[in-house]
Amino acid sequence: MIKKATEIMRERGPLLRMEARTVGFVGDTHTALDVTDKVIKHYFPLLDKLVFLGDYVDRGDTGVENLVQILSIFIKNPEKVIVLRGNHESPLTNLYYGFYSEVTKKFGSDAYVEFEELFSSMPYAALVNKVLCVHGGLSNGIRDVEEIEMLPSYDINPDDPQAFQILWNDPREEVTGFVPSERGDGAFLFGRDVTEEFLTHNDLTRLIRGHEVADGFRFDMDGKVITVFSSRYHHMSAGMLVMSGQSLTKIYL
Numbered sequence: 001m002i003k004k005a006t007e008i009m010r011e012r013g014p015l016l017r018m019e020a021r022t023v024g025f026v027g028d029t030h031t032a033l034d035v036t037d038k039v040i041k042h043y044f045p046l047l048d049k050l051v052f053l054g055d056y057v058d059r060g061d062t063g064v065e066n067l068v069q070i071l072s073i074f075i076k077n078p079e080k081v082i083v084l085r086g087n088h089e090s091p092l093t094n095l096y097y098g099f100y101s102e103v104t105k106k107f108g109s110d111a112y113v114e115f116e117e118l119f120s121s122m123p124y125a126a127l128v129n130k131v132l133c134v135h136g137g138l139s140n141g142i143r144d145v146e147e148i149e150m151l152p153s154y155d156i157n158p159d160d161p162q163a164f165q166i167l168w169n170d171p172r173e174e175v176t177g178f179v180p181s182e183r184g185d186g187a188f189l190f191g192r193d194v195t196e197e198f199l200t201h202n203d204l205t206r207l208i209r210g211h212e213v214a215d216g217f218r219f220d221m222d223g224k225v226i227t228v229f230s231s232r233y234h235h236m237s238a239g240m241l242v243m244s245g246q247s248l249t250k251i252y253l
């Protein structure tokens with residue numbers, strides 16, 4: 001399953017583009033099997049596209065099983081399911097937050113490298129209609145959305161500073177431009193000014209992302225940036241956003 005998914009992802013590259021009428025967005029699940037299961041059983045059949053915004057593993061001991069559910073619908077419906085990379089699809093976090101130990105315990109010490117291959121093949125972004133979907137946010141070196149297509153492939157950590165920021169950055173209403181983030185070296189907070197400039201310049205309407213704990217959802221910058229959070233780990237609601245034409249529906253899983 002990992003090999004098949006890796007193969008499909010590698011053919012497509014780091015930026016996916018698509019048009020769709022009814023699209024579901026699922027945020028960080030972090031091993032929450034029941035959330036992923038509900039999305040697949042109850043909502044997936046009603047959607048034209050389903051976008052997973054990254055962070056499938058770590059913070060629990062069912063990362064493998066969570067990934068298996070997601071990869072199995074991805075392999076069967078590669079045109080309908082988008083599996084974006086999160087900052088937890090990386091050894092930078094897996095070595096410290098549980099997934100590396102989980103894989104080693106379940107499959108032995110050689111198995112993790114296959115997950116690394118899969119994670120480094122996952123796309124960084126999807127353009128759905130005029131909405132940009134990423135795990136973290138905008139990157140301070142990327143002005144044209146097309147530049148995402150040029151990001152290096154198979155970047156395990158990733159080491160590319162722009163790719164790293166897409167996975168790690170956070171929006172902040174009160175910030176101007178990009179300022180260093182408390183998350184650590186190489187990660188930034190991005191403000192309303194750069195967000196509006198990026199969206200206008202690329203003829204986009206909004207950014208949908210995960211990466212931060214929220215009670216299902218958080219709307220910033222007059223809804224130009226929406227955070228979807230779908231994990232059980234922080235004991236808040238797991239959300240799924242459905243966009244149908246111009247309308248947005250919040251679903252609590």
Ligand SMILES: [Mn+2]
Pocket residue numbers: 028055086087088135210211212
């Ligand atoms: Mn994250």
